[in-house]
């Protein structure tokens with residue numbers, strides 16, 4: 001899907017570059033291309049939000065490489081998950097947190113879905129809470145995706161909208177979420193651990209569970225939907241990142257497109 005064909009209302013500028021023709025790239029190679037493009041926005045002396053997931057991983061590797069080569073200096077990374085923390089440590093990226101650095105220059109992260117207004121679904125890797133806390137503190141938030149993540153509306157992929165909930169009476173919270181979105185044909189499912197004990201709930205870095213919401217229809221007003229979810233006491237945070245991204249980098253077989261809000 002060519003990005004230029006998406007609704008551009010909130011977009012003030014865009015640019016693109018082409019890849020050599022007839023090059024067949026894997027999805028992971030596209031993720032890497034988007035990630036490397038995003039790292040071009042990184043400058044020495046920045047405090048950086050380090051995202052989580054298979055796309056963000058490439059950006060963090062690249063930042064580590066540029067630090068090692070001395071092409072970047074005095075970077076402070078703020079990791080959005082324990083996994084990213086470990087990766088950054090292994091690359092000798094100096095780390096801190098938002099207690100110490102409450103304002104970040106830039107964050108780079110992937111997304112599970114991106115709608116035409118650059119609203120996101122995040123958290124299919126389970127890291128939405130820390131990502132939202134940290135990426136909400138950034139002057140610039142660069143989102144990196146391959147084109148498969150572009151959707152017409154939030155939930156449009158038919159895949160999960162993750163919601164982090166407290167473990168206490170999670171079924172009660174899941175039922176409330178399902179009722180809230182019954183008009184959109186919502187089905188709420190507790191996320192189960194993919195590794196280790198496959199019958200146990202998946203537990204986030206914060207000791208919580210994830211309820212994955214699946215929709216048959218568009219849920220409409222995202223802000224209203226998000227606010228309604230947060231009114232349930234058992235909900236910690238939802239995976240819609242509304243109006244947070246400032247730059248979107250999309251890699252496709254056709255090339256790389258950069259859009260700024």
Ligand SMILES: O=C[C@H](O)[C@H](O)[C@H](O)COP(=O)(O)O
Nearest residue numbers: 053054055110123125126127
């Ligand atoms: O919880 C995970 C994060 O929100 C990820 O950024 C998101 O799931 C995208 O991950 P990936 O780059 O692996 O598709």
